[in-house]
Amino acid sequence: MTQLRTTGIAGTGSYLPERVVDNAFYEGILDTNDEWIQQRTGIAQRRHVADGEENSHMCVKAAKQALEAAGIEAAELDLIIVATISGDYQMPATACLVQHALGATNAGAFDVQAACSGFVTALSVGEAFVSSGRFDRVLIIGAEALSRFLDFEDRGSAILFGDGAGAAVLTPHSECKRGEIIKTTLGADGEGWDHIWIPSGGTKRPASLESVAEREHFIRVNGREVYRFAVKRMGEVIGEMMEGYEQSEIGLIVPHQVNQRIIDAAVERHNIPAEKVMVNINKYGNTSAASVPIALHEAIETGRIEDGKLVVLAAFGAGLTWAGALLRW
DSSP states (O other): OOOOOEEEEEEEEEEEEEEEEEEEHHHHTTOOOHHHOOOOOHHEEEEEEETTOOOHHHHHHHHHHHHHHTTTOOOSSSEEEESHHHHHSSOHHHHHHHHHHOOOOEEEEEEEGHHHHHHHHHHHHHHHHHTTTSOSEEEEEEEEEGGGGTTTOOOOHHHOOOOOOEOOOOOHHHOOOOOOOEEEEEEEEEEGGEEEOOOSSEEEEOOOOOHHHHHTTEEOOOOHHHHHHHHHHHHHHHHHEEEEEEGGGGEEEEEOSSSSHHHHHHHHTTTTTTTEEEEEEEEHHHHHHGGHHHHHHHHHHHHHOOTEEEEEEEEOOOOOOOOEEEOOO
């Protein structure tokens, strides 16, 4: 049997669009206000892409930052994985557009679609390639331009989502000596497939005049069911990743930035103090697959992660899906 290698995170990067959309914007178009939004979600503002700015553009900017941090040239990459549900096109994969833009001529490229669990799912897939010895340098990206799929007549969903991208470069840990990936987990419960979804645009209900008129190309969220599922599953993922370790070994929890109340409820199950939880939902909203990598990169840049400490990544998303990872920094 082939000896598996330990995989590490050699570098990270992120990109946020310049356009800031605060809660006052929604006060002008919906029956809501800043206090209501912040009390229920913890979101004060989010970023939206500008006209002409696409998902792949954000991917490339985050990727270049991660490559620079890792000290790796794009031509050295073996594989690019982009996690997104809001790619530039239905086909081809956004990863192929990124590969071309970066000049990563030696890399394979594909997308994964696990919604808000996407980046941690891509991390798990990339780690498998590196640990097996199949590839040495894998670029993973989580990116969303969900503002293009928001129904600005629906208070329950329009206020939640923002745009952005986060990236990481995976290499053998023996090379980068940081961000050791100890374990990962993936899961799904397809029974809840319609709790977060876009009804039309696929092969079951292709785009038509009727589907457009009925606003079926926008995100729909069953808030009550999502909240119930998220609190339970996020808490379970965090617990699974922490199993076998003392809480004193945990340096930081980096959860999917879905809702401040959900994050609080999930970490309270394990008596994790607030200072050990990375939260930036107030600034960026729910950026889906970009959420965890943006938060991870910000934690690194601001010194929130101590050398030698454990870092837990935890996410859940449409599908319904969930994913977790345990790192040692």
